[in-house]
Amino acid sequence: xxxxxxxxxxxxxxxxxxxxxxxxxxxxxxxxxxxxxxxxxxxxxxxxxxxxxxxxxxxxxxxxxxxxxxxxxxxxxxxxxxxxxxxxxxxxxxxxxxxxxxxxxxxxxxxxxxxxxxxxxxxxxxxxxxxxxxxxxxxxxxxxxxxxxxxxxxxxxxxxxxxxxxxxxxxxxxxxxx
Amino acid sequence: xxxxxxxxxxxxxxxxxxxxxxxxxxxxxxxxxxxxxxxxxxxxxxxxxxxxxxxxxxxxxxxxxxxxxxxxxxxxxxxxxxxxxxxxxxxxxxxxxxxxxxxxxxxxxxxxxxxxxxxxxxxxxxxxxxxxxxxxxxxxxxxxxxxxxxxxxxxxxxxxxxxxxxxxxxxxxxxxxxxxxxxxxxxxxxxxxxxxxxxxxxxxxxxxxxxxxxxxxxxxxxxxxxxxxxxxxxxxxxxxxxxxxxxxxxxxxxxxxxxxxxxxxxxxxxxxxxxxxxxxxxxxxxxxxxxxxxxxxxxxxxxxxxxxxxxxxxxxxxxxxxxx
Numbered sequence: 001x002x003x004x005x006x007x008x009x010x011x012x013x014x015x016x017x018x019x020x021x022x023x024x025x026x027x028x029x030x031x032x033x034x035x036x037x038x039x040x041x042x043x044x045x046x047x048x049x050x051x052x053x054x055x056x057x058x059x060x061x062x063x064x065x066x067x068x069x070x071x072x073x074x075x076x077x078x079x080x081x082x083x084x085x086x087x088x089x090x091x092x093x094x095x096x097x098x099x100x101x102x103x104x105x106x107x108x109x110x111x112x113x114x115x116x117x118x119x120x121x122x123x124x125x126x127x128x129x130x131x132x133x134x135x136x137x138x139x140x141x142x143x144x145x146x147x148x149x150x151x152x153x154x155x156x157x158x159x160x161x162x163x164x165x166x167x168x169x170x171x172x173x174x175x176x177x178x
Numbered sequence: 179x180x181x182x183x184x185x186x187x188x189x190x191x192x193x194x195x196x197x198x199x200x201x202x203x204x205x206x207x208x209x210x211x212x213x214x215x216x217x218x219x220x221x222x223x224x225x226x227x228x229x230x231x232x233x234x235x236x237x238x239x240x241x242x243x244x245x246x247x248x249x250x251x252x253x254x255x256x257x258x259x260x261x262x263x264x265x266x267x268x269x270x271x272x273x274x275x276x277x278x279x280x281x282x283x284x285x286x287x288x289x290x291x292x293x294x295x296x297x298x299x300x301x302x303x304x305x306x307x308x309x310x311x312x313x314x315x316x317x318x319x320x321x322x323x324x325x326x327x328x329x330x331x332x333x334x335x336x337x338x339x340x341x342x343x344x345x346x347x348x349x350x351x352x353x354x355x356x357x358x359x360x361x362x363x364x365x366x367x368x369x370x371x372x373x374x375x376x377x378x379x380x381x382x383x384x385x386x387x388x389x390x391x392x393x394x395x396x397x398x399x400x401x402x403x404x405x406x407x408x409x410x411x412x413x414x415x416x417x418x419x420x421x422x423x424x425x426x427x428x429x430x431x432x433x434x435x436x437x438x439x440x441x442x443x444x445x446x447x448x449x450x451x452x453x454x455x456x457x458x459x460x461x462x463x464x465x466x467x468x469x470x471x472x473x474x475x476x477x478x479x480x481x482x483x484x485x486x487x488x489x490x491x492x493x494x495x496x497x498x499x500x501x502x
Contacts, residue, residue: 044426044440049401049408050418051349051381059348085402088444092309092403099312106311109304118302119403119443125377126400137348164296164377164399171376175344 038065046072046130059137066138070146072131074153076124089119125165136172147173201274202240207254207262209282210237216256216282217318217450219496222270223247228493232450234502244270248493252280253454260286261320261457265479265494286321286473290369295330295338296399299373303327306397306406313407313436317448319456321468323369330363337361338372342381342396350376350398352383355391364394367471369413371395371406380405382412384463385421392467402443404436411437415459415466415478416452422484422498430499451500455481 041057042065048054058065076082093108093115100107108115132150135143147169154166210216215234220241222228228248233239235254244250251265259282268278292307294300307325314321330338341358345351364370370393378398384390392413397406416423416437424439425431431438436445437452448456459466460478468474481495 047442048440049379049405050412050424050439051351051378055347055349085443088442089403092443096305096308096312100308103311106308107304108308109301114301115305122400122402123443126379126402129377129400133348136344162377162399164298164375167375168377168399172344172348176346176348 042068045134046127048130055134055137058134062138063140066135066140066143069131069134073128073135073146073150077127082120082123085123086116086120089116121162125162128161128165129168132169132172136176139176144173202242203244203270203274203276204238205235205241205252206238206277206279207235207282208279209259211257214257216254217502219253219450219454219500221248221493222250230496230500232500232502243274244276245272246270252278254280254282255318255320255450255453256282257318258285259320260284261453263458286468287324288321288369288473290323290325290371291365292325292327293330293338293363293370293372294327295335296373296375303373306403309403310407310410313446316446317453319448319453334363338363338374342374342376350378350381352381352386352394355383355386355389355394358394359391369393369395369410369467371397373397375399380409382409384412385417390463392464392470404441404443404445407436408441408445411456413467414456415461416455416483417461417463421482449499449501451496451498454496455483
């Protein structure tokens with residue numbers, strides 16, 4: 001598949017993000033349309049757990065992927081994805097509380113609200129930083145401009161992203177001059 | 179039908195319809211916790227050739243008629259016990275009345291030094307460790323983490339931050355590990371986990387070139403609650419990338435497998451094939467840290483995650499997706 005088809009398949013960033021979330025949280029049944037190779041690469045990278053994730057599989061789409069990555073950076077994960085993370089975190093907390101009754105050394109340090117909110121916040125942070133990493137790897141003028149404007153926006157409205165996200169994106173920008 | 183004729187008919191098909199008892203070799207496992215169904219992997223020759231059988235056992239089990247030949251080995255995964263790996267196991271004979279016996283040992287305590295270089299992550303570190311312990315217990319990995327938490331003074335985090343930096347390809351990579359290993363924030367032959375300020379997910383440094391160290395793992399602000407268990411899977415030999423330790427999209431592994439690389443926080447399953455490797459693996463990066471750190475006896479055996487399925491020419495490794 002040529003990179004030019006990427007924009008056709010996932011031209012709408014909202015569709016791309018929904019697809020990304022769907023691929024991760026609601027695996028498609030065989031009867032449904034499978035995500036394209038490109039959008040799978042996007043979904044995989046945005047939610048990849050290791051730094052060893054395959055960034056190259058995404059960045060080979062280069063300019064065609066930039067607009068979707070900028071949307072991911074600015075908007076974060078889709079609402080449905082965040083809610084799914086919240087639900088799973090609640091289930092995990094309850095399971096761990098139950099286990100801690102059996103093994104006191106496994107006592108949780110956080111209360112339920114802290115535990116759940118942290119998982120959702122970290123998911124958001126991961127999503128945006130992954131988008132930033134891909135943008136810096138592509139390193140086109142448009143990609144850098146998006147990162148710089150995201151950082152400026154944070155300075156104006158600190159609530160949009162956490163300090164560690166800002167710091168990490170700054171480190172990414174500084175690591176690779178254009 | 180007379181009673182005599184009925185008796186003869188029953189005898190002809192086996193009493194009450196059941197087949198006559200077939201002689202079978204037996205494996206006796208001592209030390210299984212009450213109620214547990216241990217996972218048993220046996221490599222032996224059968225009529226079909228050398229193969230790994232995977233089954234469950236509560237203590238004594240019949241394993242069919244195992245034959246002489248192959249290089250027999252036995253692995254047992256049981257709740258709250260160390261993984262037993264007997265290689266070579268006793269040689270089976272062609273007769274069907276062989277019996278082998280193994281005894282399980284206590285679960286292995288794995289010391290972990292958790293370095294809190296990001297004060298905001300202090301609670302997360304403890305919660306992650308509880309989650310990892312539960313995941314490893316549920317999958318009968320045979321170990322339990324015994325963490326010791328240490329705060330890193332703000333003026334000393336530099337040596338830790340320097341060891342995980344952005345590479346030119348946009349990913350964060352381990353580097354300058356010797357400096358970190360020589361610092362006050364590293365304990366040799368111990369899992370060292372660093373909670374850092376960068377909003378990355380996680381990174382185990384085993385396959386870093388040239389100075390990899392599976393005992394070093396970084397956890398960042400983008401990590402989910404399964405990230406620690408995942409990175410420790412890398413530390414125990416399920417190496418990422420070309421080594422095949424990530425199970426994304428592989429048949430036999432669902433989305434809840436801990437080693438799915440693009441996985442969600444809901445990951446909590448290891449296959450028996452993965453657990454086998456976590457306890458026995460040998461490779462050029464030091465193999466599983468359980469052997470490297472002296473917690474399990476060596477030598478390990480080379481069973482990379484993507485090793486081919488067992489065959490007469492490769493009968494030392496169970497398939498990665500082996501499960502009862």
